[in-house]
Amino acid sequence: MSEPDLSVELCGIPLRNPTVLASGILGLSEDLLIRVGESGAGAVVTKSCGLKPRAGYPNPVIADWGAGLINAVGLSNPGVEATAQEIQTAKHALKRKNIAVIASIFAESVWDFGTVAEKISSAQPDLIEVNISCPNVEHEFGQFFCATPYVAAQVTRRVKQSTKIPIIVKLSPNExxxxxxxxxxxxxxxxxISAINTLxxxxxxDIESRAPIISNRIGGISGAAIHPIAVRCVYDIARATPRVPLIGIGGNATARDAIEMIIAGAHAVGVGSAILSRGLDVFDEITRGIAEYMTRHNYARLADFRARVLETAPVSGVRP
Ligand SMILES: Cc1cc2nc3c(=O)[nH]c(=O)nc-3n(C[C@H](O)[C@H](O)[C@H](O)COP(=O)(O)O)c2cc1C
Known part of the structure; x- marks a missing residue:
């Protein structure tokens, strides 16, 4: 059999492989993006930016607790204008390497989501990811934007009216x-759609000092601990909206994790926390592992096994 085809198209944007750098894990600078590109990711998502610069919480904002990470960065970002500038600078380097750029945005009101979308569009990212799912940001009425279908739809409509660039809405496992x-x-x-944000x-x-290990005391959980929840969310979303491209995120660290996501219904797979433990080689490792799996199963394309969860239990409940 010839080499399996790992390419994927997201809203008309071609990705050379299905791996995507998840939002917020690395900042955005030309140097960093080139490094991510060289390591093999198919697309990169910027850290979420808002209308104005935001300092975020004091350190420590992130900690590894053994089975995953806890973080409350507080959406620190330089604001949409500076982020648009960074995207402009980095875009050429990424285009040369055939890597798609996805701009992530957040806001504190439905209206502001549209304003941020309009401003970031001037940098012409390939796609815009709308972060309605950060567990640390409440909207004007003290609820999360992803808490109800009504508010989530309002944000989506406002962003759609404000840009011609295709939009990905990022959902939360907390609803x-x-x-x-x-x-x-x-x-x-x-x-x-992309899913999931942190749980x-x-x-x-810290039991010796009796103090929380991050400054905000509480924070979003990511990494290995949330992977089965992310797979279930992807499965639920893929069945509810079967024709919509879906980026499966949450605890992807190996090819096996990514393949599970694709079988559950994901078109692409986001990688976040695993970069801290495995480094940027994780993209290439996942891509090579997916190719080996496809060769072993005679799958020519990712679509050959996407959204193909069998409804029967395995002979043994043990994950190999
Ligand atoms: C330190 C840190 C910062 C994050 N910042 C953002 C962010 O700015 N915007 C966003 O949409 N998600 C953010 N996330 C969530 C990740 O993009 C991802 O959805 C989540 O961590 C689950 O994936 P993972 O288990 O591979 O990390 C952040 C996660 C971490 C660990």
Missing amino acids: ANIAEIAKAVVQAGADA GPGMVL
């Missing part, structure tokens, strides 16, 4: 029915 939220944002115009908030304590 009772992620499939309902997915349907609402798709009806409101989302071109794609929680959670809390990790």
Whole structure:
């Protein structure tokens, strides 16, 4: 059999392989993006930017607790204008390497989401990811934007009216029915969905000092601990909105994790926390592992095994 084809198209944007740098894990600078590109990612998502610069919380903002990470960065970012500038500078280097750039945005009101989308569009990222799922940001009425289908749809509609660039809406595992939220944002115009953002908030304590280990006391949980929850969310969303491109994120560290996501229904796979433990080689390792799996199973394309969860239990419940 010839080499398996790992390419994927997200809303008309071709990716050389399905791995995507998740938002917020590395900042955005030309040097960093070139390093990510050289390491083999198919696309990069910027850290979420808002209308104005934001300092975020004091250190420590992130900690490894053994089975994953806890973080409350507080959405520190230089603001949409500076981020647009950074995207402009980095875009050429990334284009040369055939890597798609996805700009992540957040805001504190439905209206501001549209304003940030309009401003970031001037840098012409390939796609815009709308972060309605940060567990540390409440909207004007004290709820999360992803908490109800109604508000999630309002944000989506406002962003869609403010840009011609295709939009990905990023969902949270913290709401009772992620499939309902997915349907609402798709009806409101989302071109794609990504899931999941961090789970929680959670809390990790240092028992000697009795103090929380991050400054905000509580924070979002990511990494290996959330992977099965992320796979279930992707499965639910893929069944609710089967024709919509989906980026599966949450605890992807190996090819096996990524393959699970694709079988559950993901078109592409986001990698975040694993970069801290495995380094940037993780993209190439995942891509090579997916190719080996496809060769072994005679799959020519990712679509040959995407969204193909069998409804029967395995002979043994043990994950190999
Ligand atoms: C330190 C840190 C910062 C993050 N910042 C953002 C952010 O700015 N915007 C966003 O949409 N998600 C952010 N996330 C969430 C990740 O993009 C991802 O959805 C989540 O961590 C689950 O994936 P993982 O288990 O591979 O890390 C952040 C996660 C971490 C650990």
